[in-house]
Amino acid sequence: MSAALLQCQGLTRRFGGLTAVGDVSLDFRLGEVHAVIGTNGAGKSTLINMLSGELPASAGTVRLDGHDITALPQPRRARAGIGRSYQRTTIFNAFTVFENCRLCAQAGHARPWAVWQSAARCAQAGAIARDALAAAGLADWAQRPAGALSHGGKRQLEIAMCLATRPRVLLLDEPLAGMGAEETERMLALLTTLKSGHAIALVEHDMDAVFRIADRITVMVNGQVIASDVPEVIKTHRDVQIAYLGDAH
Amino acid sequence: MSAAQRINRWLPLLAALALAALPAVLSPYLQELVLRIMTLAVFALSLELLVGTTGLVSLGHAAFYGIGAYATVLLSPADAPAPLLPLLAGAMGAAALYALAVGLLSLRTQGVYFIMVTLAFAQMAYFVFHDTKLGGGTDGIYLNVRPVLALGSAVLLDTDNKLQRYALGWAALVATYGVLALLQRSRFGHALAGIRENEQRMRAAGFATLAYKLAAFVIAGALAGLAGFLTATKDGFVNPEMLSWHESGAVLLVIILGGLGHLRGAVIGAVSFVLLKEALSTPALVGPLADRWQLTLGLTIIVAVALLPKGLIGLFKRGGQA
Numbered sequence: 275m276s277a278a279l280l281q282c283q284g285l286t287r288r289f290g291g292l293t294a295v296g297d298v299s300l301d302f303r304l305g306e307v308h309a310v311i312g313t314n315g316a317g318k319s320t321l322i323n324m325l326s327g328e329l330p331a332s333a334g335t336v337r338l339d340g341h342d343i344t345a346l347p348q349p350r351r352a353r354a355g356i357g358r359s360y361q362r363t364t365i366f367n368a369f370t371v372f373e374n375c376r377l378c379a380q381a382g383h384a385r386p387w388a389v390w391q392s393a394a395r396c397a398q399a400g401a402i403a404r405d406a407l408a409a410a411g412l413a414d415w416a417q418r419p420a421g422a423l424s425h426g427g428k429r430q431l432e433i434a435m436c437l438a439t440r441p442r443v444l445l446l447d448e449p450l451a452g453m454g455a456e457e458t459e460r461m462l463a464l465l466t467t468l469k470s471g472h473a474i475a476l477v478e479h480d481m482d483a484v485f486r487i488a489d490r491i492t493v494m495v496n497g498q499v500i501a502s503d504v505p506e507v508i509k510t511h512r513d514v515q516i517a518y519l520g521d522a523h
Numbered sequence: 524m525s526a527a528q529r530i531n532r533w534l535p536l537l538a539a540l541a542l543a544a545l546p547a548v549l550s551p552y553l554q555e556l557v558l559r560i561m562t563l564a565v566f567a568l569s570l571e572l573l574v575g576t577t578g579l580v581s582l583g584h585a586a587f588y589g590i591g592a593y594a595t596v597l598l599s600p601a602d603a604p605a606p607l608l609p610l611l612a613g614a615m616g617a618a619a620l621y622a623l624a625v626g627l628l629s630l631r632t633q634g635v636y637f638i639m640v641t642l643a644f645a646q647m648a649y650f651v652f653h654d655t656k657l658g659g660g661t662d663g664i665y666l667n668v669r670p671v672l673a674l675g676s677a678v679l680l681d682t683d684n685k686l687q688r689y690a691l692g693w694a695a696l697v698a699t700y701g702v703l704a705l706l707q708r709s710r711f712g713h714a715l716a717g718i719r720e721n722e723q724r725m726r727a728a729g730f731a732t733l734a735y736k737l738a739a740f741v742i743a744g745a746l747a748g749l750a751g752f753l754t755a756t757k758d759g760f761v762n763p764e765m766l767s768w769h770e771s772g773a774v775l776l777v778i779i780l781g782g783l784g785h786l787r788g789a790v791i792g793a794v795s796f797v798l799l800k801e802a803l804s805t806p807a808l809v810g811p812l813a814d815r816w817q818l819t820l821g822l823t824i825i826v827a828v829a830l831l832p833k834g835l836i837g838l839f840k841r842g843g844q845a
Contacts, residue, residue: 326727347731348726349726349729349730349731349732350731352728352729353729357727358727360723360727364721364723364724364727365721366720366721366724367720367721368720369720377713377717377725377728378724380710380714381725381730382729383710386710386714387711388709388710389710389712390709391709392708393708393710393712394708399710435724435728436727439728
């Protein structure tokens with residue numbers, strides 16, 4: 275088992291008197307899909323937002339590769355290698371699929387202020403964007419406007435845009451939401467191929483998908499982690515069955 | 524590339540050449556009118572960088588215009604011509620400095636809050652000039668001697684001369700348009716467009732969006748200061764109304780009328796706005812309504828914007844280039 279790439283310790287977020295996430299300590303390892311499941315309001319998205327840097331933590335630390343990144347704002351964490359997708363598709367609808375990826379790839383460019391250079395002719399960003407589109411299976415759609423893609427296509431594009439920033443950690447917030455069976459299969463296949471080079475945190479409601487693809491599952495209830503283990507153990511975990519899977523079993 | 528596309532591509536250059544040649548055939552009055560249009564076009568282009576490119580709707584842009592104009596007058600000696608380049612740098616620098624301060628304090632807000640905060644800072648600047656002796660209070664202040672551009676003892680450009688003033692305005696417009704066109708095609712410009720489309724995604728991709736927006740805000744402020752410099756040297760007079768919210772609103776109307784999202788739109792908007800205002804305040808054309816030009820101008824713009832939601836530029840094109 276490899277060392278944790280992304281790690282949080284005692285991560286806590288309070289909104290006034292409400293503790294949305296309380297004392298969560300988790301490891302996300304390279305080559306693993308680590309699913310975080312739980313009912314609505316369990317604090318999954320809040321956790322992701324603290325890991326990505328969009329929401330400051332009330333307490334606790336976040337480490338990337340052993341370095342404390344708790345104080346870094348989101349753009350710096352992104353450049354350090356943390357990519358994320360959102361529950362609500364977050365892309366540039368007005369731009370083409372290729373431009374979406376090229377713009378994201380540009381974030382890592384060493385000379386962002388070189389204003390005499392044309393962005394459209396930026397070879398570095400262009401090459402990264404093409405690779406990302408190919409990896410996400412969108413190469414044939416490159417010149418379409420992003421807004422014209424199907425729902426599933428847009429979700430795929432959002433992953434491609436993450437890949438264009440060359441991340442090592444992927445934080446995916448419900449990538450399967452609203453997808454049909456065929457689109458779900460395509461996304462799961464994509465995530466499986468991405469596993470080898472990334473540490474993937476997956477927040478998802480589709481339990482079949484989670485148990486098929488996850489290497490490790492963390493169950494949250496009311497902001498607390500009640501279990502974190504391999505899928506076989508989680509499946510038979512008594513607390514989990516009572517607290518979360520109770521209705522289904 | 525078709526012939527039409529080729530012409531379209533070179534249109535800004537052709538327009539610049541035509542503007543350069545115009546004084547040869549224009550009456551002094553019309554030459555002054557074209558200079559006014561070019562000055563407004565610089566002002567409108569500076570706001571277009573914020574509103575059309577970056578998606579930041581500011582209702583306080585006249586503050587930077589007015590500060591540029593006041594700085595021009597206040598930094599000029601009372602009895603001798605100021606050297607043009609240092610004076611220009613002073614005017615643009617003063618506007619940029621205020622833009623930096625306003626930007627730092629306002630850019631964390633969004634949407635209607637941003638509109639209100641920029642308006643508030645502009646009104647603050649307005650009342651500084653309106654209510655203190657700094658710039659002659661409500662009466663404004665005169666520019667006694669216009670600046671000159673000299674190399675040693677040779678005078679290259681004397682803004683006291685109408686034609687040379689026109690040349691300065693022309694150069695300013697060409698330079699502003701050129702700089703903004705360059706910005707828009709650069710990685711920086713694409714990042715600004717990304718911020719307009721989806722700032723959340725830009726941050727998630729790793730862009731420090733606040734720094735980008737602040738840079739755009741300061742550049743826009745400096746270019747508005749350039750427009751203020753041109754107005755001050757043209758009129759030889761500045762007053763607090765240059766910083767008022769009417770002025771901020773008018774320049775916003777100019778770019779909406781012309782068509783947001785295109786540099787050409789800002790220029791077309793400036794041409795139409797000045798010509799409309801001129802026509803609607805000429806008794807020979809509109810009779811007794813000439814005294815009510817503000818009403819008729821407002822109504823005309825409302826109708827134009829209602830009929831052409833993409834602005835006047837929507838009449839000419841379907842593509843999306845600068």
